[in-house]
Amino acid sequence: MCVPGCMEAVTAGLSRRGFFGRAGATAAGFAATAIAPASVLAQNAPPAAAPAPSAAAPTAVLPTTFTRVIDLSHTLGPKFPTFFDTAGIELEQRADFAKDGYNMYVWKLIEHAGTHIDAPIHFAETGASVDQIRTETLVVPLAVVDVVEKASDEADYLLSRADLDAWEAKHGRLPRGCCVAMHSGFGKLALTDPARFIGRDVDGTLHFPGIAPEAAEWLLKERDVAGLAVDTLSLDNGPSKDFKTHKVWLPAGRWGLENVANLEQAPAAGATLVVGLPKIEEATGAPVRLFALV
């Protein structure tokens, strides 16, 4: 998602002349790579980034068996809906097979476009960047909460504590280290009806479902959940001005997934989610490939 004011900044930033025009804005540094230890949230994160033990992202319980793979990812191209009035990605051709014997592009990518992750650092002064998120929290049980009917009646629907209670009444306690995914039915609109997916009204306010801050707070306090996922543009619903769900969830050392696809194909319980997150140093978000192993 993109908070108020960033739409303009991003649009300006993606103009051809403006790109990379700010001196000193390029991120630098170099992080060692290895399997992150299980005892901390983030590898190489500054001390302040580590949440209190009670808020540490839990590790899912394996073993897992699967017989089928479901793709929960949208294809990201220049026309995929974004918060901004510009493309989330542009490819520039660097080599052409006919001329050079091979094909290659360079990407210009807004790291919060398409099916993507929000890392803790996206909404925190310090916290894990995408490369620092523990591997163990990227292969986790998937709990899909169906709010399709409610979201069909109310575009701004907020997944509630009651929705979580209903899921648990049917499927048992949310598994340790899981991802809780909101299935609103809006995922299909990203391709078939982008205008309704974004839901921008005449006043410029967006309309799509999200997760209630109170539900996120309850999950943080009462359950062991690694991440939240939504099939809409943002963890917060469209009209949100304060982005409270982001602010509750990410600084606690948890991740979020936005623009998730094909949730209607995933079971409500029993699947394992694999978050294929490119390990990009210092990134606050990244396009991801999501697989549900069933």
Add this chain to the structure above:
Amino acid sequence: MCVPGCMEAVTAGLSRRGFFGRAGATAAGFAATAIAPASVLAQNAPPAAAPAPSAAAPTAVLPTTFTRVIDLSHTLGPKFPTFFDTAGIELEQRADFAKDGYNMYVWKLIEHAGTHIDAPIHFAETGASVDQIRTETLVVPLAVVDVVEKASDEADYLLSRADLDAWEAKHGRLPRGCCVAMHSGFGKLALTDPARFIGRDVDGTLHFPGIAPEAAEWLLKERDVAGLAVDTLSLDNGPSKDFKTHKVWLPAGRWGLENVANLEQAPAAGATLVVGLPKIEEATGAPVRLFALV
């Protein structure tokens, strides 16, 4: 990897003034998203992209059980070794928490940097781009062929048919739909000794191990293999001028993985590889998160 001549083009292209300076070079179009059918290599690919049935990338046999996840990915930052005399990625800060209440970057990324995939279209006139690679070929058995000792004696070592025979003598026939990974030991050098990882000599020739074209041809004809992987910069070894392994392998509708990490932690046989490939429309390569499920 980067064929001769592209180093200069990429370097020039990544200069601030040069980026996105070529009119009409931006990739356009929009692909629908869904699970790719199992009967074709690539979803939405032009007819010419489909290989002959005998060359179609096979689908791995599930079910799979795992109890542990190994990260086979390097962290990609501006200092990660590349073929080019420039960074593979640069991040430009678009929002800052202290000022804007959140953090966000825009990436400028060479799609063949870091731990990444080569899609069939990278070395073919037509063929699957990364978004068109079948989901079913991204979760596959992993066969790790250890050539560490040989590569230690000979930096330009080429994994041979004999190495594959030796693997099969010990572990049985290569499993259907698998990924064959060369473990040369060079993976560790990417971070500890980048100059030796690249191996550029005084004449500018690179030196690191790769996979012999003959071995790739044999795998294509005699086994059902979805992809090749190497812990070096390229499927072909450093001194290669003709990139024959790329030219044998990719146009046949197979994928390749380069700069794979931590292969010493993976078993020679029995693991399942998950290729976390961001589904970027028209891309010829992409940074990936690789997990070995053991």
